[in-house]
Amino acid sequence: MTExxxxRGYSAKFPENTMIAFHEAEYANADGIELDVQLSKDGEVVVIHDEKLNRTxxxxxxxxxxxxxxxxxLDAGVLFPNLSEKQTIPTLEEVFAWLATNTLICNVELKNGVFRYEGMEEKVIKLIRQYDLSKRTIISSFNHYSIVHCYRLAPEVEIAPLLSEGLYMPWIYAASIRAKGFHPRYSAVxxxxxSLSLESGIAVRPYTVNKEVEMERLFQINCTAFITDDPTIAVKLRDKYKK
Ligand code: G3P
Ligand code: MG
Structure with missing residues (x-):
C-alpha cells in the first residue's frame, strides 16, 4: 500500500521541521517523516528547510x-504563534533518538544546493549508523553528487534523487546512480x-502532494509513497482504498 x-513533519498544522510536527505525524498514523538538514557554524547537523532563519x-x-x-x-514555532509549547530547531540527533523509539521511515533531505556544507554526508551517515536506522532511512537531495557520495560511504542506506522537472526515463537514471527510487515533484510525474518505474523495481515517492485528487491518483496506481503536508487527509483517503 502507498506509504x-x-x-517537514505534520507541517500543515504544526511548525515545520520541529519535534511537535514529527510527533504529530506519528499520531496521525503517517508511515514516515521527511525533514531537511543543514550544518550550523560549529558543524552540527540541524533540521531546518531554508538557508536563512528569517521565515520559520x-x-x-x-x-x-x-x-x-x-x-x-531561537523560537522555531513562529509560523504557528498560537501553539503554547515553545519549539526549537532540532538537531538530527534529537530526531533520530526519538525515531529509535518507533518504526517510522525517515527521509533525510540534504539541503546542500546553495551551500555545500562540506562533511555533512559523513555526519548524517554516522548518525544513521549510531541509531541503527539504516534500514528505514532514505537520503534524498537535489544535489545528486551529494547522494552518490552518501552511497559510496554507506551502500546500505537508500538514496533517492529529488527531481523537480520531467526527466526522461527517470527510472534508468535512478538505477544508474544506484538509487532504489526517486522523489519527483508530483506534477512532473x-x-x-x-508505472514503468515500479515495473523496473524503482520506487517513486512524489512531493508535495496536498490535493486529494492527486493523492487518489497515487493510491490508485499503487505508487510507493508520497510526501504530504497533511498526513491526516492522506491516511483517511488511504483507508478508503484499503477496503
Ligand atoms: O523532499 C521533498 C521536498 O521536501 C523537496 O522540496 O523544498 O520542500 O524541501 P522542499
Ligand atoms: Mg524537503
Missing amino acids: VIAH TSGKGYVKDFTLQELKK PNEVI
Missing part, C-alpha cells in the same frame, strides 16, 4: 553563521512514468 510521508524562526541571517547554542535560543 504516507509527512513533509525568530532569528535573522544564515543558519551556517550561528552555533548550535545560538540556534537553540505522469502515471505512465510511475
Whole structure:
C-alpha cells in the first residue's frame, strides 16, 4: 500500500521541521517523516528547510553563521504563534533518538544546493549508523553528487534523487546512480512514468502532494509513497482504498 510521508513533519498544522510536527505525524498514523538538514557554524547537523532563519524562526541571517547554542535560543514555532509549547530547531540527533523509539521511515533531505556544507554526508551517515536506522532511512537531495557520495560511504542506506522537472526515463537514471527510487515533484510525474518505474523495481515517492485528487491518483496506481503536508487527509483517503 502507498506509504504516507509527512513533509517537514505534520507541517500543515504544526511548525515545520520541529519535534511537535514529527510527533504529530506519528499520531496521525503517517508511515514516515521527511525533514531537511543543514550544518550550523560549529558543524552540527540541524533540521531546518531554508538557508536563512528569517521565515520559520525568530532569528535573522544564515543558519551556517550561528552555533548550535545560538540556534537553540531561537523560537522555531513562529509560523504557528498560537501553539503554547515553545519549539526549537532540532538537531538530527534529537530526531533520530526519538525515531529509535518507533518504526517510522525517515527521509533525510540534504539541503546542500546553495551551500555545500562540506562533511555533512559523513555526519548524517554516522548518525544513521549510531541509531541503527539504516534500514528505514532514505537520503534524498537535489544535489545528486551529494547522494552518490552518501552511497559510496554507506551502500546500505537508500538514496533517492529529488527531481523537480520531467526527466526522461527517470527510472534508468535512478538505477544508474544506484538509487532504489526517486522523489519527483508530483506534477512532473505522469502515471505512465510511475508505472514503468515500479515495473523496473524503482520506487517513486512524489512531493508535495496536498490535493486529494492527486493523492487518489497515487493510491490508485499503487505508487510507493508520497510526501504530504497533511498526513491526516492522506491516511483517511488511504483507508478508503484499503477496503
Ligand atoms: O523532499 C521533498 C521536498 O521536501 C523537496 O522540496 O523544498 O520542500 O524541501 P522542499
Ligand atoms: Mg524537503
